[in-house]
Amino acid sequence: MLSDNGNRTPRRRRQSPRLDQPDFHKTYLADPQSDVEEHVMPDRVLSAELMRQHREIAAAIECFVGKLDGGDRQPELLRATMDALRRHIYLEETFVFPPIRKAGIMKPVFVMMxxxxxxxRTMEALTRLLADRTGGPRFDATCDQLLDQLHGHNFKEEPVVYLHADYDLPPPTSAQLTRFVVTGRIPDGWVCQQAGTKRGR
Structure with missing residues (x-):
């Protein structure tokens, strides 16, 4: 963000985890089939795994924004993080939301979708800006928009929806979700139901 005199104004940091080591890239943002043992969820409820993904994705976006503040633009970090967020959205809409909705939790699921x-749509806007090599205030504002949307979404989703992920998912669906966390890939061209857009294949 630029100040009136044209200098970049440091942003106020949020209290989400910072990403100061490469572990995130070695696990969640990297090829989901690599380091499989680190993804297995023994003795861990599904909600804890979903919240872990929230924390890591938000931390990676904050890391990217922090590097922007220092004049270091790393598009590969943002692209990888958006891929991770799209994958997270896919697993929720494919495995988590349908049985929760069937259990009667209709309105919260509608809001989350x-x-x-x-x-x-914000990620699509950022993808276009990256492709056009567009920087400056517009790019900064769109990054901030994505981070704000994600924080607000996570704040509502975790206490309202994720509790049901531990109790309302039938065992076969829970097993499918666990396998997807370890090795799953988002299908080419998939978009979330409320995106109102299509990704190129």
Whole structure:
């Protein structure tokens, strides 16, 4: 963000985890089939795994924004993080939301899917800006928008929806979700239901 005199104004840091080591890239952002043992979830409820993904994705976006503040633009970090967020949205809409909705938790799931659409459209805007090599205030503002949307979404989703992930998912679905966390890939061209757009294949 630029100040009135044209200098970049440091942003106020949020209290989410910072990403100061490469572990995130070695695990969640990297090829999901690598380092499989680190992804297995023994003695861990599904909600804890989903929240871990929230923390790591938000931390990676904050890391990217922090590097922007220092004049160091790393598009590969943002692209990898957005891929991770799209994958997270896919696993929720494919494995988590349907059985929760079937259990009667309708309105919260509808709100979460609407917010997925907002996140998706913001990521598409950032993808276009990266492709056009567009920087400056517009790019900064769109990064901030994605981070704000993600924080607001996570704040609502974790206490309202994720509790049901531990109790309302039938065992076969829970097993499918666990396998997807370890090795799954988002299908080419998939978009979330409320995105209102299509990705090129």
């Amino acid at each position: 609407h917010e997925h659409g907002q996140l998706w």
